[in-house]
Structures are given as C-alpha cells and as structure tokens.
Amino acid sequence: MKTRRTNLMLIALLLLLAAIFLLPVLLVVLNSFKSRLYISAAPFALPDGDTFVGWENYLTGLRSAGFAAAFGRSVFITVGSVLLLVVGCSMTAWYLARANGWWPKILYLLFVFSMIVPFQMVMYTMTYVVGQLELDSVVGILPVYLGFGSGLTVFILSGFVRGIPRELEEAAMMDGAGPLQTFFRVIFPVMRPTAVTVSILNAMWIWNDYLLPYLVLGTDQKTIPVAIQIAMQGAYGSTDYGGLMAMLVLAIIPIIAFYLIGQKYIISGVVAGAVKG
C-alpha cells in the first residue's frame, strides 16, 4: 500500500515537472498562430478570434528571411558532413587501430586532444585558413566539419574497432581481398551500430551549430541557426515575432521527428559518448 501511495505522488510530481519542461516549447507553438502584435504583449493568452492568424506566420516567416533556403542548406550541410565523417573516420579509425609504430599513436592522441580545445581557441585562425583555401561555401564547409568532428568520431569508433577480432579481416585478406574490399565488405558492416550512433551525435551537433557556419559562410549563406539569430537581431521594434515563432517551430520539428525515429540510437549514443568520454 505504502509503495502505491508513493508511486502516485511520484507520478504527480513527474507530470508537473514534465509540464514545466514542455511549457516553453508549447508556448512558442501557441504564439506561432497569433498575430505578431499580440505575441510580446500577451504571450500567455490563447489565440482567439482577434489574434488567431492561422498559417500566416509560417508563410511570411518562410518567405521573408530566406528561411526555406536556409532549411535546404542546413539539410545539405548536415547530411553531407555526417556522411564524410562516418566514412572518413571509420576508415581512419580502423587503419590507426591496426597500424604499428609510434606515429599512429601520436595521431590518435592528437584526435583525442582536439576534443577538449574550446572552439574560441581556433575560431579566428580557422576562419582565415578556410578563407585562404576558398572553403567558404556550402560544399567547402563539408571538409571543415570533417576536420572538426574527426576528434570525437575517430575516438568513439577506435574504441569499437579495437574490439573487432583480427581473424575476421585476416580471413578476408587470405582469400585475396584488398584492403578497401576488406574494409567495406567485412569491417564496416560490423561497425554499423556504432557508426549509426556516432552519425546521430554528429548530426545533432552540426544541425544546431551556429558559430562555425556564421564565421565560415557569413550571412549570405545562412543556415537555420544563423537565420534565426539574424532575424532576431534584425531588431528590436521591427522584429516580426510572428514569423520568428514560426521559424522556431520549423527549426524544432525536424529534430523531434528525427528523435522519434531514432530514439533507441540517440539514447545509446549519449551513453556511448559518455562512457568513452
């Protein structure tokens, strides 16, 4: 009886806390359907006959700030970078795990080291180097993300590759398979669960990243976070809060959808990233 009462109280408390956690997002959704004039004046009021504007904010938001283009860029950059990272870093991780000598160890330590360096340490010089190499485009930023993400990605994948028995690949090589064939036919399929996990971690980071695309691509080639920041700065008084609310909702929806699809992998990714860290 006693545990039943405590469980009920616990559920009540959890419900309250869950409501608090959801409140900010629900508030934005609610306000995205209100006329912009009523958003900052009365954010908690439900939309009614006067203030309800239907999908209008979504239409103006999409049009005004070039949000649709920003959305496309964000998708392209995230997908492209994640593919490069997964393929590039799993090959690197395998090679480094199998190669003997001092230099693979040094290289591995450099990758690990890069994880603790704050972005501010390299942001100015990185922007310069990337500009010199003319990588300041939607395609050029892909190798930049490969470079920045390689630390964590190589680290997590290496931890996994070391657990793969060498007999597996030796059998393949004995049968005359070249290194590339061995890797893609034998090793990569074994790595797949970890590769999915690491892809999700990278996708969440790149999709949400603000400062790197802002510094590298500038305001002409906005990604979603940059577009939102610009729209917001773009001024007190003249900011179209209605459009902004719609943009916030549109920025969140893909993430929630992604989460609902890949929940299992995301949670295991968090735990994997943590255990290795």
Place this chain on the structure above:
Amino acid sequence: MYKRFYRWFPVFVLPTLAAFTVAFLIPFVMGIWLSFHRFTTIKNTHFVGWENYTRAFADEGFMGSLRFSALFTVVSLITVNLLAFVLALALTRRLRGVNLFRGIFFMPNLIGGIVLGYVFSLLVNGLLGFWGVDITYAATYGFWGLVALNTWQLTGYMMVIYIAGLQNVPSSLVEAAAIDGAGAFSTLWHVKLPLVMPSITICTFLTLTNSFKMFDQNLALTAGAPERQTQGLALDIYNTFYGRIGWQGVGQAKAVLFFLLVAAVAGIQLWLTRRREVDA
C-alpha cells in the same frame, strides 16, 4: 599480411588527416603563435611578447566574465546533476509512462543553443512582463535565467547517463542491503552512490565543460546585457575579437587562457572524482 595494407595510408587516413590539419591543427598552432603578436590581419603582425596576456588580465571585462562563468558553472553543476540524479532514481522504478517521461526530459537537449535560447526567452520575458521588466533589466535576472536554461537543456542528457549507471547496479547488492536492514536512504548512500561514481564522473565532467564553454545560449538569451554583466568567457572572447578594433591579439591570448583553464579544470575534476570510483 598487413604489409600491403600499410601502403593504403593515403586512402584510409589522408583525407581525414588533411581536413583535421586544415580545420584544427594549423589553426591551433597559429592561434598560439598569434597570441604573442599584435595584429589587425594575419598578414600584418608585430611580435609583442607577453603583452597580450598582461592586457587580458588587466581587462575588467575578461575578469568579470571569468567570475561570471565560474559562478555559473558551479551553480549549474549542482542544479543539473541534482535534478538529473533524482529524476534517474524516480525513472528507474517501475512506473507507468517511464519512457514517455524520459523522452520529455531529454527533449530540450536535442534543440540547439540558439533556438533553445529564443524559445526560453519567450517564457522568461513573458513571466517578467507581469512586473514590467525583461531579462536584461538586471544581471541577477540574466544569471538565473541562464542557469534555468542550462538546467532545462542539460538535465535530460545527464539523466540518461545516470539511468544507465543505476541500471548497472546489481540488484543482488541492493537486496543484500535490504536484508541487512538498510533503509532506502542508506542503500542509496552506501550502495548505489559509490557504484554510480563513474556516471557521476562523466556527468560532472560534461556539465563542467559545457557550462564553461556556453556560447549560443548566452548570445540568444542575454547577449551579455545589461552592460556585459551577464557575459560568459566564450562570449567575451568573441566580442574581444570581433567587437574591439586593435584587441584581436588580446582576444587570441584570452582564448589560449580559456583553453588552458578548461583543460586544467577538467583534469582536476576527473582526478578528484575518479579516485572515488569503486568496483562492484
């Protein structure tokens, strides 16, 4: 057998290594070099020795943001981990809707700093609006607003790690403690806590580094207002680089100090909590 394989270095390692060199290694070395120079562009530099570092330490903005970040990190460390651990304890019990609750608490973590900052500001400024002020009214509002935002974002992530840790505590140990007459609290204190110490190490490490390095949330919620009093280290460094002409060298020196500080704090913390880890 691997002899042939080693020759494939250009295919397997070189692309990643080249990108890593361009995006990280070269900028890192250049950054250290530049911190000893006065410059407006990288092609126009003038060696000044330690001058940038002495100017950084003399800069009230830098010292102010150092205090702000330190206090913010300490408070977040407590709020995030306490709430996350309590939630993990509750959500490892047999309850209805456990997975739904986990999902809801984890959700804010998926949303990036900029978006999350603006989502949160609607609520906070809406509430403060009842008193006719907003979050930029006073530094204390900004500080606690950022703590609340950080807690909202990080709690679910840490909760997931604590849940994994708690699930690894062998139930035989918990039962043995109960048979020996240990109450719920003493089981928690003497059995569960020592065994989840690895999770505590990781969570304090992640909270510490994330809170110290916070940038996006800071920019979106307060942007340092009022008068740079709610400016964390990362934002101060950014503003030194891009907001103050003639201060680029100081900005780079601050960034080097920031890096050393994050590395030192994280190192000390890992050493302190690792000592307390035990095996089941």
